[in-house]
Amino acid sequence: MQLERYGEFPKTLPVIVEEDMFLYPFMIAPLFVSDEENLKAIEVAMESQDKLVFITASKTSMLGESDTGFYDVGVIGVIMRRVALPEGRVKILFQGLSRGRLLNVESKMPLQGKIEPIISLPFDVARIEAILAVLKERLRNLYNISQNFPQDLLKSINETMEPNRAADLIASAIRLKKDQAYKIFKENNPEERLLSLIEIVMEEIRAQQIQKEIKTKVNSQMEKVNKEYFLKEQLKQIQKELGGDVGKDAEIEEYRQKLEKLKNKMSQDAYKEISKQIAKLSRMHQDSADANLLQNYIELVLEIPFGLFAQKPLNIDGVEKQLNKDHFALEKPKERIVEYFAVRELLALRGKGNNNENKGTILCFYGPPGVGKTSLANSIATALKRKLVRIALGGLEDVNELRGHRRTYIGAMPGRIVQGLIDAKEMNPVVVLDEIDKIHNSFRGDPSSVLLEILDPEQNKEFRDYYTNFDLDLSQVIFIATANDVSAIPAPLRDRMEFININSYTPSQKEQIAKKYLIPQELKKHGLQNSEISFSPSAVKMLIEKYTREAGVRNLRRRIAQILRKVAKNILQSPQEKVQITSKNLHEFLDKIVFEFENANKNAEVGLVNGLAWTSVGGDVLKIEALKIKGKGGLNLTGNLGDVMKESAKIAYSYVKSLIDSGVLKVDCKLIPQTPKEKEENIQPSASEVYNRLDVHLHVPEGATPKDGPSAGIAIASALASLLTNKKARGDVAMTGELTLRGKVLPIGGLQEKLIAAYKSGMKEVLIPKKNFERDMDEIPQEVRDGLKIHPVSEFKEVLRFVLK
Structure with a gap:
């Protein structure tokens, strides 16, 4: 026990509280002390004849706690040397002698207490030897997988047969938590100390094995990454020597990053196709004939707005308000449009917004030119806060204009539908199929068959563009068709659409449209103000009756613009008072009367x-x-x-x-x-x-x-x-x-x-x-x-x- 020459125990000794660890009897350790309580304890110890001190650890768990704030066990040792350091710090060289227990605290400044050694209980030598043999075997296993276990300490443990010394050596070598160290430190039964250490060593072995597996995997991955890095660097140097593009890898990596960001928003087929093409591009030389085409393809398909939708919820009040704001008359068409979106809004409110029922019928506005078919679609897009995509179908003969060209052809491009989605930057725009009655069949295919797939709610969920070579979901797109002659639309297409007739305007309706819409809009376009020009009702009436012959108001707008151009010219050349446009001076701004209705004959x-x-x-x-x-x-x-x-x-x-x-x-x-x-x-x-x-x-x-x-x-x-x-x-x-x-x-x-x-x-x-x-x-x-x-x-x-x- 090495305490026989230090007198009788228990005895009062100064107490030093160490912050982070327990010290053990066999240790000779340097300690750095700076707090006042420990410094006074050191002075008391140095002034005594035997220079004994008791060192314990501050507590961090509920085990062994008392009101003192430190553990009631520690090591009794002697201060071999004291050295003063700058800033009031002291370095001591401490030698541990025996484990001890604090019986009670006698003073707090300096901290002193009644200390007694921990006396080990008798033990069965044969049983202890067997336990030690098992413990040493486990330690050798731990040593084989851990780099933190010193070889000299393992040798010392193998040579000792004293159980308490072996327990102290092992406890100091293994990283123990304070509560674990406390339990082993205070135990006076050697057998229990050794058995507890066997459990701890086995846990440490399992932890070290897991860490070793993780490190092996990490090292393997790092070696793979490093190998790829070195190979890529070599490839860059080779390409540089051959005149290649060093920035190609950076571009490909950028494509991959963009694709990964869109992975959860696109279909699995789309992800596989684009990923395959990026990998193919990475293997190509930049001067290859196909590399530029393939790069154009990748850049284009990554611009498709996967997962991006206009988020404004349907509101039929907003749609109705916008239609009334932009259009005069057309009561029946506007009512039918509001009914169409009322159904969609109701389905959305009742949790059926993603069902096929919500896709609804494709609306087709038909009627004479200039009556407002396309502008109605514009108003719908404005009310829904969606982008408007206009696809003119007049004279369309090539089916690939809609479905896209296969990439094997020179100059291949995606179809108008995909291009429209890219331009709109959202997957649910309002798409206007203008003049759907003027498509034609030719040796290039039948465009109406592609329109069937685009417009049919049962098919457009998986619309395949030949250029992209993967399916796109068009079910959230609002399609609106326009036509002049319904009979010219192929019968299968007519079956998928609901027709809304946009009729001719009456003369009085045209007068109101000119007054409320056309004249103010054209004044703004021509940089004129209301204070500079005015139209009399008779002039507007004559414009409608004598100078235009149409169901709509398109030519009426042109005639108004023709008048305003002349007025703008006159204002610049010879400023004058407000110009009054009347039926008497209308001929000065326009050519001769163009149209006259065959009026009813008075005579039979x-x-x-x-x-x-x-x-x-x-x-x-x-x-x-x-x-x-x-x-x-x-x-x-x-x-x-x-x-x-x-x-x-x-x-x-x-x-x-x-x-x-x-x-x-x-x-x-x-x-x-x-x-x-x-x-x-x-x-x-x-x-x-x-x-x-x-x-x-x-x-x-x-x-x-x-x-x-x-x-x-x-x-x-x-x-x-x-x-x-x-x-x-x-x-x-x-x-x-x-x-x-x-x-x-x-x-x-x-x-x-x-x-x-x-x-x-x-x-x-x-x-x-x-x-x-x-x-x-x-x-x-x-x-x-x-x-x-x-x-x-x-x-x-x-x-x-x-x-x-």
Whole structure:
């Protein structure tokens, strides 16, 4: 125990509290002391004859705690030497003698306490030797895997057979927590001390094995990284010597980083395809013919906005407000658009926003040019805070324009859909497919088949572009198509769309549009102010009636812009007072009057009837003229008529003949040319001779304009009936309707445009098919219904009662 020569124990000794560790009896250790309490304890020890001191550790756990703040066990030792250091610090050389226990604290400054040695209990030598053998074997295992276990200490442990010394040596060599060290330090049973150390050593062995495995993996990975680094550096130097691009690796690494950022936002197929192409590019020499094409591909597909969506939630109030702000009239179309988005908003609110039900129908706005089809789509995009992508399909023949070109072709590019997504920088823009009725088939493929895949909600979730070579989800895109003629759209495409008719504007509606929208917008474009120019209502009305002929307002905008250009020029050349544009001086700013409607004739004429027609620019009044000449009963048709209209004329002629034969119509026999014998005998020819002695010439003026359709049937029949009966036809009545051989009047299309044309031309009465009257009158503007007396007819005999005088 080495304490016999130091007198009787327990005895009072100064106490030094060490912060971080326990000291053991066999140790000779230097200690650096700076705090006041420990310095005073050292002075007391040095002044005593034996220079004994008790060193313990500050406590950090609940084990063995008391109110003193340090452990109640420690080492009893002697101070061999003391050296003063700068700043009041002291270095001592301490030798441990024996483990001790603090019985009680006798003074706090300096800290002193009653100390007694820890006496070891008797033990079974054979059992201790067996435990020591096991412990030493475990220590050798620990030594083999740990670099922190000193070899000299292992040798000392192997040579000692004293259990307490062996326990102290092992405890000092292993990194023990304070609570573990405390338990082993205070224990006076050698067997328990050694068994506890066996458990600790085995835990340390497991910890060292895990650390070794981790280090092996880390070192292996580091070796791989270092190997790749050195190989890449060598490759760079080789490329540099060969004139290669050293920055290529940096670019490829940048592509990889971009791809990893998008990995969770794109499909697995897209990630694999792009990753494969990046790897392929990394193996290519920069001067390779395919390297530049492949690099263009990678840069382009990484610009596709995977996972980026416009986040503004649907709000039909906002959509309705924006539509009313940007468009005058068009009540029915605006109502249908709001209904369409109301369904989408309701599905989104009820948690079904990602279901196929939310994809809905593809809207198609159809109607004459200039009535606002594309601008309605613009308003929808503005209200939804989404980007607008416009794809013009007019004259499109190449299917690859939509689906993209395969990368094997020179100059391959992605399709317009993918390019539109890149330009919009979001995956759910509003895409306007403009003029969908003007696509054409050719040897380059059928574009309508690609449009089927794009527009069908069941297919566009996996739209494959030939250039990208992976699927894209178009299900969140809002597609809106526009067309002038629905019949020209392929039938399968029509089946996927819901059509919203954008009708012609009435003159009063055009006046309001010019006043509220066109004039203010054009003033802003031309740098003019309201204080510099004004339009009188009569001038606007004349612009609409005399200088434009259209269903929409596009040409009206051009005419207004033409006037403003001249005004801007006059302001710069000769500043003047406010310019007043009136109906009297309008001719000074525009060319001569271009269009005039065929106004209703006040006087009735024989063989002249007003028909109504639909054209691509709206409705029009057709003057149908019939003339009889001496001949052999033939029917001549002129006026650039189409096949259907020619057939309508033949049907009308046959039916009028049947009415004459049945006596419903009476022919004026005095108008039939007489034979010489009839003249000599003063005999009037019979009514049936009209077919053999007269030719009928039917003409529709403006012969340069093609005309076709069955809706002029009753108008042609009325002109023929007027001609053959020599009765005048009213000039203030217009009509439209298809005629059958039995004299039935069938319904027609384009009723709104035709009635607007009749209203513009000053007609008083209009005859329309009865079925149109029953189902289409609610779509006719109130202004037109109030200005016309509209008569429904179901048979031609009813028409005759209104037309012939």
